[in-house]
């Protein structure tokens with residue numbers, strides 16, 4: 001697929017080209033029930049940050065109070081060239097993060113999530129070990145976690161921080177990890193990316209292995225949350241497992257490019273929300289990162305110095321299939337979304353997907369499929 005850079009977002013095209021009831025019909029078929037815009041006009045935003053805020057409506061119940069939570073998703077370009085010195089890059093990103101978290105706090109955000117490997121360039125396309133491995137740091141005690149613990153505590157906000165992790169206890173190994181910091185500034189735990197891509201320039205397996213933390217769900221004051229890191233969104237069972245462990249919101253911090261995955265982007269996290277009865281939050285990087293040395297994609301095409309365009313387009317999807325518009329494809333942005341977690345149970349009651357999911361049937365098939373003597377269940381005519 002060729003790169004698409006020349007438009008801001010799909011929603012703008014719909015908006016410009018469809019009018020009146022045509023627009024509403026198409027919007028509803030594509031995006032589900034309408035979300036409401038929240039007016040944040042009073043907040044003095046940094047001009048370079050697109051801030052959009054929505055409420056996903058949810059019927060009130062008679063016995064349970066609403067469990068309203070505001071989610072903040074932050075997508076950004078690296079603020080200085082990819083080739084910058086490590087500490088310079090980290091400091092520039094910390095400054096950006098501080099602004100985004102401060103704006104989130106003014107917007108009433110309770111849970112904030114960054115994009116994948118947010119405190120570094122997405123350099124895994126290069127296959128160079130240095131300097132990129134030097135970005136790795138301890139999940140619990142590293143400088144990025146320390147920096148965010150302070151902000152989480154001051155702003156009473158849960159923060160999800162996907163970073164490159166260095167596990168000093170286990171032979172200095174490197175992992176692609178999301179760190180969860182609670183709203184008191186305490187380290188709650190971490191999750192390591194389960195599925196590592198080997199597609200296009202996503203050469204991440206050069207740096208780290210498939211995660212070994214299972215499918216943890218973190219119980220916070222603002223709901224039960226989990227993190228499905230980037231490429232894991234192509235794996236329905238990965239989403240399912242977070243649902244089985246009771247997640248109410250699953251974050252999908254990502255770094256993906258237009259030429260590779262854009263047609264899938266609006267589908268996968270949204271489908272996961274519907275199938276598993278939880279909210280999903282897809283966050284993608286923005287911009288083009290150019291590296292010093294050329295690399296190839298192993299496809300016979302010329303060597304190049306960048307991955308292509310990271311297309312942003314972060315969004316939130318609800319268990320009833322509705323979703324927010326996406327943020328810009330080209331700008332830094334903060335997407336604030338208010339959701340009522342009661343919707344998870346309401347949709348489960350309505351559709352019955354969990355009641356009818358027949359896990360036993362699939363457990364039996366999966367148990368057989370992983371064995372070396374597995375025989376696929378194929379019926380054919382006896383004389384063929």
Ligand SMILES: NC(=O)NCCC(=O)O
Nearest residue numbers: 197202230231255256261
């Ligand atoms: N970071 C990452 O896993 N990217 C893989 C590409 C994709 O899943 O779209």
